[in-house]
Amino acid sequence: MRIDLGQSFRIGMTIVGTTIGAGFASGREIWEFFGSYGEEGRFGILLSMALYFAVSVIILHIGWKKRTQHYSEVLRAVIGPRMARYFDGYVILSLLTSVLVMVAGSGATLEQWNGSFTLGTLLMAAAVVLVLFFDLKGILSLNTALMPTLAAILIIVCLQALWSGGETAGLIENEPENPLLPVWPSAITYAAFNMVSLLAVLSTMGSQIRHPAEIWIACLLGVSCLAVLAGLYNASLLQVSHLISQYNIPLFALIRDYSTIWNLTISLVLWFAIYTTAVSNMHGLVFRLADRFPLPRWAAGLVIMAVLVPLSQWGFVPLVQFLYPLYGVLNLFLFTLFLLYPFSEER
Structure with missing residues (x-):
């Protein structure tokens, strides 16, 4: 059977789009999980991406073999x-x-430009529901179109920061924030933290895969792209480590001397990164709920957004501070079971 490289590319970009959300694109995740450990952070990125590659292959292989329609079917196969x-x-x-x-992140992004927080949340809600009209093809097309552009802009910003920071790198001593802690637990937690979103979207793609080689190509492409981005981002943030504490969004420490147009462009990159992650999570959610509620997927998404938009008024930062560490720990158990699945007797 012929290998569809185009499909591998689309799935690979979906892996990237699912992972690069508000935390990654803003630099906050990269700094907290890797950069704060100093130079050791680069080894943490390698470990994290290796684990991420393994769990992506496992999820897609189960989906391909069992032709799954949503994540619950993959869960039943594993646990x-x-x-x-x-x-x-x-x-x-x-x-x-x-x-x-993600909805609250959209509101916070618009608020950065003296806009309305509520308008930002409504904009995100409408944009997510719009993609649901196109089902699986919509999310694949969205990530294929957006991810190369977003990745290129982030790479340019990081390379520029490394180039300009090289002149003063020797004048600033980068002391890690966590000098006594090893980086590997943080690397494992990061991979586990992102797993649920990955499970939700990749489990719906089993029927789209024609040849198992497409799985390996897609995962290698997607995770390699993430590894390059994370590595460059980490190295760039280390150049401005003395400024990180002054910014809620570390990315703005890298572009502090950029023009207004560039700052606006980077803000749009942040918004689209938030958007692609919101779409991936909503996609996995409505596919699962379709078994329980006889509604079109776009209608289910509309109902969900009607509930989430008012709740988003709690604020982006409080939500991140409370939820992210909690899910990072809870996901570790599930993450371990997935990694052990290939060694189980029953497939």
């Missing part, structure tokens, strides 16, 4: 029907709150 019922509710809650954070 059995009984445990899957309990984790099903947890994943639904995790996806809901993740979309909630």
Whole structure:
């Protein structure tokens, strides 16, 4: 059977789009999980991306083999029907709150430019529901179109920061914030933290895969892109480590001397990064809920957004500070079970 490289590229970009949300694109995730450990952070990125590659291959392989339609079917294959019922509710809650954070992130981004927080949340809600009209083809097309552009802009910013920072690198001593802690637990937690979103969207793509080689190509492409971005981002942030504490969004420490037009462009990059993650999470959510509620997927998304937009008024930063560490720890158990799945006797 012929290998569809175009499909591999689309799935690879979906892996990137699912991962590069508000936390990654803003630099906050990269700094907290890797940059704060100093030079050791680069080894943490390699470990994290290796684990991320493994779990992506496992999810897609299960989806391809069993032709799954949503994440619950993948969960049943890995942990059995009984445990899957309990984790099903947890994943639904995790996806809901993740979309909630992205909606609040959109409001916060618009607020940075003296706009309305509420208008920003409504804009995100409308844009996410719009993509749901096009089902799986919509999300694949969205990530294929946006991810190369967003990745290129982030790479340009990082390379510029490294180039300009090279002149003063020797004058500033980069002391890690966590000098006594090893980086590997943080690397594992980061990979686990992103797993639920990945599970939600990749589990719907089993029927789209024609040849198992497409899985390996897609995962290698997607994770390699993430590894390059994370590595460059980490190195760039280390150049301005003395400024990180002054910015809620570390990315703005890198572009502090840029023109207004460039700052606006970077803000748009942030918004689209938030958008692609929100779409991925909502996509996985409505595919799962389609079994329980006889509604078109766009209608289910509209109902969900009607609930989440008012809740987003709690604010972006409080939501991130409360939810992200919690899910990072809770996902570790599920992440471990997925990594052990290839070694189980029953496939």
